[in-house]
Amino acid sequence: xxxxxLNYDKIAEASLAKAQRDGAETMWDRRAxxxxxxxxxxxxxxxxxxxxxPCRVSPVPGKGAERGICGANAxxxxxxxxxxxxxxxxxxxxxxxRDIVHALHHSKAEGPYKVRDEAKLxxxxxxxxxxxxxxxETYALAHELALMALEEFGKPFGTQRxxxxxxxxxxxxxxxxxxxxxxxxxxVTTLMHSTHMGCAADYESLxxxxxxxSMSDGWGGSMIGTEFSDILYGTPTARASSSNLxxxxxxxxxxxxxxxxxxxxEMVVLxxxxxxxxxxxxxxxxxxINIVGMCCTGNExxxxxxxxxxxNFYQQEMAIITGAIEAVVVDxxxxxxxxxxxxxxxxxxxxxxxxxxxxAGDIFIEFSEATGLDNAAEIVKLAVENFSNxxxxxxxxxDIKQDTMVGYSVExxxxxxxxxxxxxxEDELGTVKPLTDVIYAGVIxxxxxxxxxxxxxxxxxxxHITVMEELIKRDVICVVTGCAAQAxxxxxxxxxxxxxxxxxxxxxxxxxxxxxxxxHMGSCVDISRILHIVNLCADQRGVDPALLPxxxxxxxxxxxxxxxxxxxxxxxxxxxxxxxxxxVLGGPNFTKLMTEDCHEFIGAHFVFEKDPIVxxxxxxxxxxxxxxxxxx
Ligand code: SF4
Ligand code: SF4
Numbered sequence: 079x080x081x082x083x084l085n086y087d088k089i090a091e092a093s094l095a096k097a098q099r100d101g102a103e104t105m106w107d108r109r110a111x112x113x114x115x116x117x118x119x120x121x122x123x124x125x126x127x128x129x130x131x132p133c134r135v136s137p138v139p140g141k142g143a144e145r146g147i148c149g150a151n152a153x154x155x156x157x158x159x160x161x162x163x164x165x166x167x168x169x170x171x172x173x174x175x176r177d178i179v180h181a182l183h184h185s186k187a188e189g190p191y192k193v194r195d196e197a198k199l200x201x202x203x204x205x206x207x208x209x210x211x212x213x214x215e216t217y218a219l220a221h222e223l224a225l226m227a228l229e230e231f232g233k234p235f236g237t238q239r240x241x242x243x244x245x246x247x248x249x250x251x252x253x254x255x256x257x258x259x260x261x262x263x264x265x266v267t268t269l270m271h272s273t274h275m276g277c278a279a280d281y282e283s284l285x286x287x288x289x290x291x292s293m294s295d296g297w298g299g300s301m302i303g304t305e306f307s308d309i310l311y312g313t314p315t316a317r318a319s320s321s322n323l324x325x326x327x328x329x330x331x332x333x334x335x336x337x338x339x340x341x342x343x344e345m346v347v348l349x350x351x352x353x354x355x356x357x358x359x360x361x362x363x364x365x366x367i368n369i370v371g372m373c374c375t376g377n378e379x380x381x382x383x384x385x386x387x388x389x390n391f392y393q394q395e396m397a398i399i400t401g402a403i404e405a406v407v408v409d410x411x412x413x414x415x416x417x418x419x420x421x422x423x424x425x426x427x428x429x430x431x432x433x434x435x436x437x438a439g440d441i442f443i444e445f446s447e448a449t450g451l452d453n454a455a456e457i458v459k460l461a462v463e464n465f466s467n468x469x470x471x472x473x474x475x476x477d478i479k480q481d482t483m484v485g486y487s488v489e490x491x492x493x494x495x496x497x498x499x500x501x502x503x504e505d506e507l508g509t510v511k512p513l514t515d516v517i518y519a520g521v522i523x524x525x526x527x528x529x530x531x532x533x534x535x536x537x538x539x540x541x542h543i544t545v546m547e548e549l550i551k552r553d554v555i556c557v558v559t560g561c562a563a564q565a566x567x568x569x570x571x572x573x574x575x576x577x578x579x580x581x582x583x584x585x586x587x588x589x590x591x592x593x594x595x596x597x598h599m600g601s602c603v604d605i606s607r608i609l610h611i612v613n614l615c616a617d618q619r620g621v622d623p624a625l626l627p628x629x630x631x632x633x634x635x636x637x638x639x640x641x642x643x644x645x646x647x648x649x650x651x652x653x654x655x656x657x658x659x660x661x662v663l664g665g666p667n668f669t670k671l672m673t674e675d676c677h678e679f680i681g682a683h684f685v686f687e688k689d690p691i692v693x694x695x696x697x698x699x700x701x702x703x704x705x706x707x708x709x710x
Pocket of ligand 2: 373374391411412529530531532559560561562602636637639640
């Protein structure tokens with residue numbers, strides 16, 4: 079695969095060359111320093127959960143040590159390690175959600191945290207069966223709903239409230255297989271217990287427990303995070319934005335928001351709009367203040383405000399290397415600890431803000447919901463004052479940016495679908511029927527959710543873009559989130575013009591509904607939006623989602639959050655394709671369970687495939703088999 083294939087690699091090349099000139103270290107230097115990575119870790123067969131170890135067992139049955147000191151075999155060790163990845167991923171998304179719910183609990187009419195989507199507040203309150211949801215005073219209702227949501231994390235009985243969004247058939251699978259998630263924190267805690275030395279040693283039981291925990295993420299933490307962020311900050315609507323490093327503006331104060339939590343970045347955006355702050359920036363010789371986004375905080379900001387996207391995971395260092403970022407403001411998750419050191423090569427200030435993710439090396443300004451706007455104002459001022467320290471000789475911003483359309487929440491997609499509902503027929507407005515109609519008619523063959531990270535094991539963004547381009551060519555509509563969405567944005571796939579890259583059926587649909595063939599549905603917690611729309615489609619057709627020609631794909635995943643996501647997507651009945659092989663191959667029975675046997679009881683399974691073209695071939699076969707089984 080050559081760098082010529084993708085124009086954005088030229089940016090990577092230029093950035094890396096500049097990093098070398100500036101004496102800055104990047105992830106590629108550190109990747110090279112790792113030399114050959116450990117085969118035991120890669121196969122998932124090393125264990126260090128007690129101090130009799132660390133133990134490592136042979137990934138090849140019949141050769142070398144077959145058991146750790148306690149007697150755990152390869153499948154048990156692999157299953158425990160994988161389960162712990164599920165627990166960590168679930169905890170990250172869910173703790174994020176808890177902060178959002180806390181902000182709603184603090185909300186008041188005078189702001190800055192206030193209810194911006196009252197209709198959604200009332201809709202969710204009614205869904206959760208709060209009495210008088212349509213008439214109660216807004217903030218009394220918001221606070222009551224927030225309390226109920228906080229209980230979802232630790233209630234002693236019952237399962238997650240949002241599970242009821244799934245069709246009956248799916249709910250029955252979850253009940254039968256005992257994977258309906260209970261309280262979120264309970265699932266994480268009990269899974270950590272099960273994986274303690276001398277507890278669960280049955281790989282299948284560990285797999286199921288990992289799945290139930292992950293389900294508490296998708297149908298609990300992430301879904302709460304998404305829905306409550308919409309209530310607080312507004313439900314995204316279709317809007318224009320722009321992406322890639324070229325959105326960094328040499329004439330402005332550039333502030334990069336990086337991480338995940340909109341509670342902070344929303345305040346940064348507000349503080350930067352303050353006319354006094356803009357005046358201060360002008361007094362320093364800048365034309366104004368330019369907020370750019372990175373990773374999922376960037377996604378949240380672009381979905382709701384059209385904030386420009388500087389890049390995805392692998393570009394977090396490249397943005398600093400432009401020499402034109404006055405401050406990187408981070409909250410939690412996916413932030414390289416290397417950034418403060420890198421920032422010192424330039425004038426950039428690195429501001430960490432969350433006690434949960436304090437990163438040493440520059441400045442820590444503790445952010446809390448009670449003082450959010452003041453904290454943000456302090457950060458923005460720090461950035462503005464830093465403009466004068468910029469070294470013009472080190473500024474080099476790649477001249478590449480791409481127009482892009484963002485903001486496709488479930489509500490916005492349905493609004494677009496309404497445009498093609500014939501007023502003479504009896505079809506209702508506000509449903510997903512036009513979408514299931516074109517899928518059932520075969521005009522589009524299926525739908526794919528493409529999500530996840532970048533990973534230096536692969537050429538960045540190559541698998542994302544190849545998978546998406548191949549799928550739309552074959553009339554499969556794509557919805558994207560996370561760093562996959564940003565890859566799509568940079569490649570121009572989130573534009574109306576991208577219809578010209580589609581097969582005939584999908585092109586026609588894009589033209590009539592006025593949408594790009596790849597729809598940006600938000601951040602990683604917003605994968606819950608994908609779950610929601612798939613389940614609306616299944617419900618509309620009266621089938622289990624496992625029967626629909628729909629797949630989940632994580633072509634370049636790297637984080638534990640991605641493991642939890644993949645797991646809850648499979649648990650939701652959707653076959654999930656991974657372009658990076660998880661550390662499980664050392665446990666042959668566990669691998670078989672994930673990739674084949676679990677289909678029997680969940681109706682879905684994992685597929686590991688590194689080659690994106692082969693992956694798409696397999697996906698098409700999968701979709702066509704489902705179509706045949708449905709008789710469509
Ligand atoms: S739990 Fe067992 S396999 Fe793991 S480190 Fe301890 S003795 Fe070794
Ligand atoms: S897609 Fe992966 S790398 Fe990107 S923000 Fe989400 S978890 Fe982090």
